[in-house]
Amino acid sequence: MTVWSVLKVTVVLWLLRKAARLAGRLLLAALAVAAWPVTLTAAAGYVAAWLRGWPPVRLGRAAAWALPVTAVWLAALVLRDHRWQAPPLTAQWERGWRQLSALSLVRTFLLLAPAAVPAGLGLAALLWAWRIYAITTGIGGRLASAPMVFDARQWRRQARTARGRVAAPGAVPLLASGGRIPVGGTIRTVGHRWHPVFTVPHQMCGRHMVIVGATGSGKTNLMIRLWAGWFTAAAHAGQNPLLVVLDCKGGRDARRKADRTRRLLHGAGARRVAIWPDEARLTLWDLPPDDLAVLLYQMVETGDGAAAYYADIMQAVLTLAITAPTGPPHNAAEFLDRLDARWLEGAWARHPGQAARARAAARHLPDIQLRFSTLLGRLGPALDGPGTLADADAWYFILEGTREPSVAEAQAMAITELAAHTATDPFGAPRAMLLAADDYSAVSRRVPLSNLYERGRSLGIGVQVSAQSWHGLGGSEDERYRIAATADGGIWVLQTPHPEPLAALAGTRRVLETAHKFIGATWGNEGTTRQQRAWTADPDVIRRMDVGQACYIRRGAATFVQVARPRPSPLTLTPAPIPACPAMPVPARRTDAVPDPVPPSLDDVFGPGAPL
Amino acid sequence: MNPFDALGLPARPDLTDEQVRAAWRRIAAATHPDRPDGGDPARYAQASAAYAELRTPWGRSEAYADLTSPEGPGTEPLPVIPGGPLPPPMQAARLTAAIGCLPARIWHGRPLRLLTRALAAALLSLGVLALIPGQPAAPAVITGLITWFVLTGRGDLAPPPRR
Numbered sequence: 001m002t003v004w005s006v007l008k009v010t011v012v013l014w015l016l017r018k019a020a021r022l023a024g025r026l027l028l029a030a031l032a033v034a035a036w037p038v039t040l041t042a043a044a045g046y047v048a049a050w051l052r053g054w055p056p057v058r059l060g061r062a063a064a065w066a067l068p069v070t071a072v073w074l075a076a077l078v079l080r081d082h083r084w085q086a087p088p089l090t091a092q093w094e095r096g097w098r099q100l101s102a103l104s105l106v107r108t109f110l111l112l113a114p115a116a117v118p119a120g121l122g123l124a125a126l127l128w129a130w131r132i133y134a135i136t137t138g139i140g141g142r143l144a145s146a147p148m149v150f151d152a153r154q155w156r157r158q159a160r161t162a163r164g165r166v167a168a169p170g171a172v173p174l175l176a177s178g179g180r181i182p183v184g185g186t187i188r189t190v191g192h193r194w195h196p197v198f199t200v201p202h203q204m205c206g207r208h209m210v211i212v213g214a215t216g217s218g219k220t221n222l223m224i225r226l227w228a229g230w231f232t233a234a235a236h237a238g239q240n241p242l243l244v245v246l247d248c249k250g251g252r253d254a255r256r257k258a259d260r261t262r263r264l265l266h267g268a269g270a271r272r273v274a275i276w277p278d279e280a281r282l283t284l285w286d287l288p289p290d291d292l293a294v295l296l297y298q299m300v301e302t303g304d305g306a307a308a309y310y311a312d313i314m315q316a317v318l319t320l321a322i323t324a325p326t327g328p329p330h331n332a333a334e335f336l337d338r339l340d341a342r343w344l345e346g347a348w349a350r351h352p353g354q355a356a357r358a359r360a361a362a363r364h365l366p367d368i369q370l371r372f373s374t375l376l377g378r379l380g381p382a383l384d385g386p387g388t389l390a391d392a393d394a395w396y397f398i399l400e401g402t403r404e405p406s407v408a409e410a411q412a413m414a415i416t417e418l419a420a421h422t423a424t425d426p427f428g429a430p431r432a433m434l435l436a437a438d439d440y441s442a443v444s445r446r447v448p449l450s451n452l453y454e455r456g457r458s459l460g461i462g463v464q465v466s467a468q469s470w471h472g473l474g475g476s477e478d479e480r481y482r483i484a485a486t487a488d489g490g491i492w493v494l495q496t497p498h499p500e501p502l503a504a505l506a507g508t509r510r511v512l513e514t515a516h517k518f519i520g521a522t523w524g525n526e527g528t529t530r531q532q533r534a535w536t537a538d539p540d541v542i543r544r545m546d547v548g549q550a551c552y553i554r555r556g557a558a559t560f561v562q563v564a565r566p567r568p569s570p571l572t573l574t575p576a577p578i579p580a581c582p583a584m585p586v587p588a589r590r591t592d593a594v595p596d597p598v599p600p601s602l603d604d605v606f607g608p609g610a611p612l
Numbered sequence: 613m614n615p616f617d618a619l620g621l622p623a624r625p626d627l628t629d630e631q632v633r634a635a636w637r638r639i640a641a642a643t644h645p646d647r648p649d650g651g652d653p654a655r656y657a658q659a660s661a662a663y664a665e666l667r668t669p670w671g672r673s674e675a676y677a678d679l680t681s682p683e684g685p686g687t688e689p690l691p692v693i694p695g696g697p698l699p700p701p702m703q704a705a706r707l708t709a710a711i712g713c714l715p716a717r718i719w720h721g722r723p724l725r726l727l728t729r730a731l732a733a734a735l736l737s738l739g740v741l742a743l744i745p746g747q748p749a750a751p752a753v754i755t756g757l758i759t760w761f762v763l764t765g766r767g768d769l770a771p772p773p774r775r
Contacts, residue, residue: 077748169721259669
């Protein structure tokens with residue numbers, strides 16, 4: 001074989017390959033032109049998906065929603081012809097080609113639309129899915145950076161679409177059908193099913209949920225939405241819900257948040273929403289005596305080592321004072337009165353063993369009384385009653401965890417104990433309960449979150465915990481993992497600088513990565529594709545999220561959401577105009593009175609009124 | 613008389629301190645016993661008592677709770693939605709209620725946008741009827757337009773009550 005013949009064969013083969021490829025493309029173009037109504041619909045669907053960042057499933061569902069059109073068309077054909085026959089698509093298509101005017105083309109499109117629209121949208125879904133696959137695996141795109149550029153651009157478009165979706169008043173109500181809580185517009189899903197509005201079943205709030213996000217990341221909006229959604233769902237299900245919120249940071253922001261929560265819960269149907277300690281009180285003296293003794297013991301900081309001796313004495317004294325035969329104390333003053341040797345001996349006079357213990361501890365009693373007097377004085381009257389958790393539909397507790405951590409810790413212990421008591425009260429009505437602790441890290445030194453979780457789980461209380469960062473979830477890495485890994489209601493991650501540990505809980509997924517062989521400065525037509533592992537919830541994406549965007553991690557899948565600001569339905573509290581002044585009977589003017597107009601300043605007569 | 617009525621205010625828990633105080637001052641200025649005409653002491657006392665009750669958010673919350681609690685007047689218990697399928701009479705009642713609150717949902721939603729959608733769907737339907745009259749495709753395309761309007765217009769409605 002000569003060189004010339006080899007060259008000839010090579011050229012012929014090259015020409016054949018090119019000709020086959022050209023023929024294929026021409027055939028495809030001819031098909032696209034011939035089936036132009038389908039092509040037109042597919043192109044429109046593809047461009048819409050590209051511009052709005054829709055996933056292919058969105059186009060697939062649009063195609064499914066277009067099927068009733070086809071069904072009506074077929075039904076109309078049968079009704080017209082009184083018999084079943086194949087739709088006259090060909091005739092209508094041919095008619096369109098005979099008169100190539102704009103009006104004729106529109107008419108042809110309309111005649112073929114019942115078949116062309118579902119087919120076109122389905123085709124667009126397939127093409128869009130292929131495009132995403134090709135780009136993400138690296139077999140498509142002109143440049144090596146195509147996957148990154150494509151992903152960044154699609155994220156921007158998906159976020160913009162989600163923002164537009166949550167702006168619609170009815171798109172994200174407080175409660176959707178089936179008891180699901182709408183959270184916001186879906187930006188992107190990895191592993192979860194895609195829906196335009198992301199919802200979580202309200203039962204998820206009845207389990208354990210973790211929310212991590214920096215200040216100003218939209219955490220409050222998310223939490224209030226979840227509370228209101230859970231409350232509405234539980235109320236609709238007739239579960240008599242009780243929401244207990246611990247705002248452990250306190251401060252002025254907490255008051256504003258409490259007020260907002262109250263308005264929203266009223267809109268959701270709550271009748272009584274109590275804000276503690278500003279407007280409502282609780283009594284911890286209603287607790288069962290044994291529990292009360294343990295709680296009071298825990299509320300005072302006790303040391304270990306040599307101090308354990310005094311701790312034991314204190315516990316013994318508390319048990320004697322609270323479980324006395326005369327019954328438990330009814331308030332702080334009565335309790336402090338009991339921390340007295342004469343009182344204890346008198347109360348236990350008929351019980352020699354306990355009376356002897358009281359005598360033995362007599363010299364420590366003034367110290368113990370002083371400690372509890374100080375503690376109860378710092379706690380203030382808000383835990384001294386009257387009132388129980390069962391009195392309201394929702395309680396918002398403001399603990400000054402930033403200003404007075406030790407007081408807030410003691411208060412948090414008391415409140416969680418009261419919540420546990422309410423949940424297990426055999427005489428109370430069964431209620432669904434959600435205990436939400438916002439910025440719990442401020443008070444978690446003495447009541448670790450994991451304890452709260454475990455108690456909540458055993459009592460059937462849903463526990464929702466929020467922190468500003470991964471490190472705020474607990475004092476040690478072990479504690480943090482124990483909290484996050486047991487959050488079976490899901491983990492919400494908002495903008496935070498260190499999301500890796502939380503993102504790791506979503507796991508990894510298998511992705512394809514293609515390496516291209518370079519020939520000179522351009523890609524050659526050879527390369528390899530291999531399987532790799534990638535984050536399910538990409539920490540870099542989480543780190544770059546805007547305010548109001550959140551990532552929900554559950555069961556090895558993640559969904560990125562644009563959280564909608566919670567608003568009650570305006571129809572729940574129908575706005576009524578406030579009348580200028582109600583009609584009142586005008587008394588007859590007395591003729592003997594000296595004319596004296598209303599004083600210019602009403603405060604002179606009525607006092608300054610309520611402080612604003 | 614409930615305290616909201618005594619001050620001539622709507623029974624709402626989300627009234628502001630300013631609204632309550634302004635209502636009380638109006639009534640107090642018109643009925644105070646120190647007025648030259650003697651005022652209306654009974655009405656004044658009633659309004660004062662109501663103001664004392666409603667002057668704080670907690671007080672308003674309590675008064676509202678009393679009004680709407682099952683034991684109190686104006687009972688409006690939350691609708692309980694059972695888990696399984698509803699019997700036909702309940703389904704019909706729910707449908708009637710849903711239709712009844714539709715005008716309010718439109719009004720409190722985005723009525724202009726909804727109107728634009730409705731006009732677009734109506735005009736396109738008219739265009740279809742003009743272009744392919746009597747063809748089986750006409751009702752089918754109009755069905756598609758109605759489907760589009762219903763699916764996209766839902767977001768423009770305000771959420772139903774307590775949702």
